[in-house]
Amino acid sequence: MKRVSIFLFAIFLTTIAFAQEPLVNGVDSVGLTVSDMDRSVDFFSKILTFEKTSDIEVAGEQYEHLEGIFGLRMRIVRMKLGEESIELTQYIAPEGRPIPADFRSNDRWFQHIAIIVSDMDKAYAWLRQNKVRHASSGPQLLPAWNKNAGGISAFYFKDPDGHALEILHFPAGKGNPKWQKSSDKLFLGIDHTAIVISDTDQSLKFYRDLLGFKVAGQSENYGVEQEHLNNVFGAHLHITAIRAASGPGIEFLEYLAPRDGRPMPADEKANDLIHWQTRLTTNDVDVAWKQLLAIDQFVSSGAVTLPDHTIGFSKGLLVRDPDGHVMELVQ
Incomplete structure (x- = not known):
């Protein structure tokens, strides 16, 4: 996985023409990949008192392009606590890798x-x-x-x-x-x-x-x-x-x-259990795509138009920050 240097960011940010409004206007939810949806829903609802607000299953080419996973089938459950929401995703296919047993709080996938x-x-x-x-x-x-x-x-x-x-x-x-x-x-x-x-x-x-x-x-x-x-x-x-x-x-x-935290694995995928993705709302995903092109850290194949609003938005893309954390920009 490529990492973007401070120098490249500086060059990019001095040449880009910014809109008057911020590219991102809100944090919609925080998502994480789970291995057993029923078990996770029980945990978040019965122990932490989250309430389930939706439960869907999707598959198809558009979702494969969005998540960067071929042949996927996902079950997605949205849960709410107070005014904030999380989104749990189980990859029914293909299954990803578990969280490493020696995971520490200073590893950069934390x-x-x-x-x-x-x-x-x-x-x-x-x-x-x-x-x-x-x-x-x-x-x-x-x-x-x-x-x-x-x-x-x-x-x-x-x-x-x-x-x-x-x-x-x-x-x-x-x-x-x-x-x-x-x-x-x-x-x-x-x-x-x-x-x-x-x-x-x-x-x-x-x-x-x-x-x-x-x-x-x-x-x-x-x-x-x-x-x-x-x-x-x-x-x-x-x-x-x-x-x-x-x-x-x-x-x-x-x-x-200490400075010994490990970097995000170069081959990290959306179906791996270390994967989180934070959903950010924007007025125009196509504009976001163009502004993010220079850093070239995409998970998605482009700004992906979905067949409907089943998962809560009509168009989106996944991009990595400088340390590999995934942000999902949607409209």
Whole structure:
């Protein structure tokens, strides 16, 4: 898989003519590939209280061109928590590869969704009661000296396939004000999806300068709490939060230390279980295709027109960011 250098991004971004409006106007949902749909739906609905909103099965040439997988048949389930949605995809054919057993939180294919909870102690007790697999050693309260992150509590765990998930609790005065509203629910919604990256500046050239996201905040996190949250000894992260006009945010996790995280496998495919794809809405996929041509990091064969709106959009494309994370632009 090709990786785009900072130099090439700079050349491209100085010559492109940008529209007045951002290329991306919202984050619609976060998608992940699963091996057993019924098991995953049970997990997200019964443990995390997501609600299933659609359940479809598709096959055909247009979907093969969109996903870059020949001979596919997909079952796609959309689920909602609060105002945010995830999309689970099982490749009935062809099946992909499992998540590597030695997967670590600083590997650059890492991605998770941050699920906001109203009470961290109750949420952790519920997850323990349901025997979820830990990724963190336990919930971590980030230290008060960290101006931007102090007082936030977080815990990483795994779904049945081994995908990383996070529960997160914001103290008063931090996070989106909607998370501070009184609620009788334990699991409230999705604040963001986080991705491990190799270089913040390079990622900003893609997400901010090209796609039109805005930087919403930054912090530098380290110490024993961060190490135990990520389960990575010596973890020292530069974190950047970005947002579009609507939907959950995207969070960059750049590991300043240790720097031994593995890159996205060059042969990663949409049917592999390490695959996530974040759906972004745009006014014109053809315009997006033309603006993204210079970086040539497409998963799709082009801007693909679908036979109908069965999967929620009429035209779309999949493209990789500088570290190989997949964004799905749709209209």
